[in-house]
Amino acid sequence: MRIGLIGKGAIAQYVSNAVQARGHSVCAVLVRSGSVSQNPELFVDSVSNLTANTELVIDCAGHRALEEYGPQILACGLDLVTVSIGALADQRVADALASAAREGGAKLHLASGAIGALDCLSAAATGKLEKVTYVGRKPPLGWMGSPAADKLHLEALTIAETHFKGTAREAALRFPKNANVAAAVALAGLGFDQTQVRLIADPSITRNIHEIEAEGDFGQFHFQISGNSLPDNPRSSALAAMSVVSKLEQISSPVVL
Numbered sequence: 458m459r460i461g462l463i464g465k466g467a468i469a470q471y472v473s474n475a476v477q478a479r480g481h482s483v484c485a486v487l488v489r490s491g492s493v494s495q496n497p498e499l500f501v502d503s504v505s506n507l508t509a510n511t512e513l514v515i516d517c518a519g520h521r522a523l524e525e526y527g528p529q530i531l532a533c534g535l536d537l538v539t540v541s542i543g544a545l546a547d548q549r550v551a552d553a554l555a556s557a558a559r560e561g562g563a564k565l566h567l568a569s570g571a572i573g574a575l576d577c578l579s580a581a582a583t584g585k586l587e588k589v590t591y592v593g594r595k596p597p598l599g600w601m602g603s604p605a606a607d608k609l610h611l612e613a614l615t616i617a618e619t620h621f622k623g624t625a626r627e628a629a630l631r632f633p634k635n636a637n638v639a640a641a642v643a644l645a646g647l648g649f650d651q652t653q654v655r656l657i658a659d660p661s662i663t664r665n666i667h668e669i670e671a672e673g674d675f676g677q678f679h680f681q682i683s684g685n686s687l688p689d690n691p692r693s694s695a696l697a698a699m700s701v702v703s704k705l706e707q708i709s710s711p712v713v714l
């Protein structure tokens with residue numbers, strides 16, 4: 458497939474290498490205006506140049522980029538894969554994306570990101586789900602630049618501290634670079650306002666640990682993952698980038714798991 462990428466950060470770089478190794482081509486990369494000076498054939502700064510020659514677009518650039526570019530991409534009939542799922546916690550953004558997808562006859566594909574067990578959760582949600590809790594735990598460095606830094610002295614932390622407790626909607630909106638997983642859990646399960654979230658900075662860990670506890674008619678489950686972060690960004694787990702590659706494999710395969 459001819460792919461257009463949004464962003465050139467840690468996830469985009471991983472995805473770009475992995476999709477090309479699988480025989481796809483990256484024919485345009487949308488970057489912020491002002492950063493297109495080198496290789497203008499590849500790096501573009503408008504959606505129309507991104508979509509001109511592509512069959513599928515992948516967003517790895519965060520909430521603002523999905524909000525800003527997503528509707529135009531979908532409305533012109535191109536499918537869009539995104540890892541910036543937390544943007545859908547803003548109902549206005551979610552509605553704009555859904556109506557553009559309908560208008561263009563395209564689909565917005567949500568990559569599962571740094572978490573697993575969403576298949577289990579979404580199946581369980583077709584019965585009655587009683588309670589879903591998500592706990593996100595990262596080393597202090599992973600919370601730098603987020604509102605956690607206003608509450609905690611992250612560089613000097615000696616014990617694990619919970620810096621956020623609330624709904625998945627609040628978490629996703631307040632932590633756009635750190636709580637996309639909360640949004641994925643919400644979308645698969647009880648929704649943004651019924652999913653309870655705790656976010657923790659923990660100096661005793663070196664990986665990003667994500668946990669889901671769910672209860673309902675299906676029974677009960679507990680899921681935990683300790684994800685390695687990407688070398689270029691301590692905030693982002695490698696699995697988030699891998700989930701984008703896996704989504705692309707599903708889209709291009711005749712048999713879908």
Ligand SMILES: NC(=O)C1=CN([C@@H]2O[C@H](COP(=O)(O)OP(=O)(O)OC[C@H]3O[C@@H](n4cnc5c(N)ncnc54)[C@H](O)[C@@H]3O)[C@@H](O)[C@H]2O)C=CC1
Binds near residue numbers: 463467517541637694
């Ligand atoms: N679903 C999940 O589990 C996860 C989702 N994410 C989301 O993915 C995003 C990207 O993560 P990383 O690659 O690690 O971050 P990064 O900071 O390494 O890269 C972000 C890239 O996007 C670009 N960018 C930002 N806004 C843009 C815009 N309006 N137009 C064009 N380019 C723009 C930046 O210049 C940079 O190249 C995060 O902000 C987060 O929202 C991150 C980790 C896990």
Ligand SMILES: O=C([O-])CC(=O)C(=O)O
Binds near residue numbers: 634635636665692
């Ligand atoms: O990459 C991770 O471990 C999780 C993350 O940043 C997010 O949920 O936005």
